[in-house]
Amino acid sequence: MQKNLIWFRNDLRLYDHTALNEACKSDEDQVIALFIATPEQWSNHFMSSKKISFLYYHLISLKKELLKLNIILHYYESTNFLKSIEYLMYFCSQHKINNLFYHYEYENNERNRDCLVKKQLSQQGVVVKGFHDKLLVSGQYIKNKKNQTYKVFSFFKKKIIENLQYNIPLCFPIPSKRKLNKNSCSHFFSSEKINLNFNKKIFPIGEIAAINRLKIFCKYKANDYLLKRNFPFLDSTSMLSPYLSLGIISSRHCLIKFLKEQKNISLNILYSSSWLNQILWREFYYHLLIAFPKISRYQSLSLWEKNIDWSTNIKYLNAWKEGNTGFPIVDAGMRQLNKLGWMHNRLRMITASFLVKNLLINWREGEKYFMSHLIDGDLALNNGGWQWCASVGSDSVPYIRIFNPCNQSKKIDKLGMFIKKFIPELRHVPNQYIHQPQEWSHRNHYKIDYPAPIINYNDSRKKALLIFNKARLSFKK
Incomplete structure (x- = not known):
């Protein structure tokens, strides 16, 4: 024995x-x-x-x-x-x-x-x-022709789907009951010492709760995910990220449950599913973390990033953290994070882009702040997302892509339903002005308890393009 x-x-x-x-x-x-x-x-x-x-x-x-x-x-x-x-x-x-x-x-x-x-x-x-x-497929099988880890998601996705097409992983059942060991006893902490500082209604406790959430999502929401995923006022996402971050549920389980609901394990399903794409992005960031340990040490994958002259404006950084920048969709996202410890994925991209590309504050400040507040904090995913938004990581968006908060707000929260939920000061602002409330305030001589924009968006965009372009060109020299 x-x-x-x-x-x-x-x-x-x-x-x-x-x-x-x-x-x-x-x-x-x-x-x-x-x-x-x-x-x-x-x-x-x-x-x-x-x-x-x-x-x-x-x-x-x-x-x-x-x-x-x-x-x-x-x-x-x-x-x-x-x-x-x-x-x-x-x-x-x-x-x-x-x-x-x-x-x-x-x-x-x-x-x-x-x-x-x-x-x-x-x-x-x-x-x-x-x-x-943690991995759907071991890193040794997902390599390019030079036996290197992929740095571009689209190539990684193609390779891993080819592998999954013929090697769908199995889920292990719960083991059978063991023989009772009468001599065993355990030392455990008192539950009275735990501070309940998260919302149990939004994030219920237990593996069974996580599995039920997965079942409901795959059956009723997954097929509409592509159409609804970018609207933060809709209950359209799986909300499984806190459970995945602590391994309360596995990526394998998510993959297999989704495919069973589709009743069709085809290459087309694996390629086209927007939600499975998110599972593969998780996988991609884990593979990068394994291949490039420097990610754990706050180092970016793009060497030219060291030439960026980051701002150290504490006033701007604190306004961003507190959700008081004067840009409603940014502030609503940050207040959701501060209140729930969770933020809608689209808002993570918008708020991160704003900090890095408009306020020109080092992405590492944002990465640390997110980690210190997220209930689903995960180094590989959080770091990967921040480097992606800052255009300094692998598969990074071109530095010329900068999210316009006002335009994004109109696309994903047209009537301001999400904004008004997290910024109660703006509940009386008419919907057509909710994305630029100060304009309505000036026109109607109605004072609102909400800050004016801390920067001019167009000026900040031009400045960011100059600084990022200069950093890249100076590195090439």
Whole structure:
């Protein structure tokens, strides 16, 4: 009989869990689980308080579900990754662990931690087994002709769809109930210590809730996603990102559930589905993080970015953070983020473009702020999105593309329904003026408690084009 340990990290689920499935293959083996919290490390990585709270509530849920399988989940609170390694060594020694099972993580510090764990546990006689559970397809199969990771999404997408067409991954079932180990007991935190600072109605707790959300989306919303996805006042997105970020549900599960609803696993479906495209973008950013570790160190993939003369205007940065720029769609997006810890994807692009291309503030400031507030914060996706908007990453939009907040607002929130929901000061402004409320205020001599635009959009656009063009040309020289 072997004693197997599952080390849970950002994979807080039972269904389609590779490491759990492997650890439970033999009915004779004893299986226990462990989660090590590292608050100091989380703080250093700008993990938001909402995501931490969301994580703790799901740990409680995971513990209860594991108990149904007679698997005990142990909990320990360390400070950082190095200290967590020390405890893991101690835990494995105390419990006489033979095999450790876990899923790979791709951020720089996490990869260094796992290398040390494997080295030290191997010396201790423990067999370490890691799995690429976050990926639909292993990076070794998604390479260009030069055996390099793709930097352009369209090429990456074509390659991975060709692979998926013939190798649709399977989801692992929840393992069967284990034999009861009467000697097992766990140390766990008190639920009374957790601050509930996220909206449980919007983000319900538990793997079952996440699976139900996926089912409803795939059955009733997925086919209309392309038409409705850009309108933030509609309930048209899956809202699964917080669950995906903590591994409460897997990308594989999302892919397979969607294809089952379509009842047609064809190349055309894989290419044309706008929602599956979002799943593939997640995959793309993970592959980039693996291939280019410098992403974890706030370095852009475009070398010419170092020649951009970023602004350090604190007044502008704070106005952007607080949602007081005078551009309603930008401010509504930022206030949604500050209130819910989540922002509609289209608004993430608009607000990011505004900070970088109009206020000319370093994209890293925006990346940190988003991470420190998002309930679905994920380094690979957040960094990838910011570098994309700043035109300094892989597959980046041309630097000449700058989102016009007023035009975007008219396209995605024509009647101002979303704007008025998050900016109550503008509820009395007529719909035709909601995108430029100060114009209505001046015409009608009606004072509104909302700031005038902090910049002139057209002037800021011209300035950004000059600065970005100069940075690129000077690099070429």
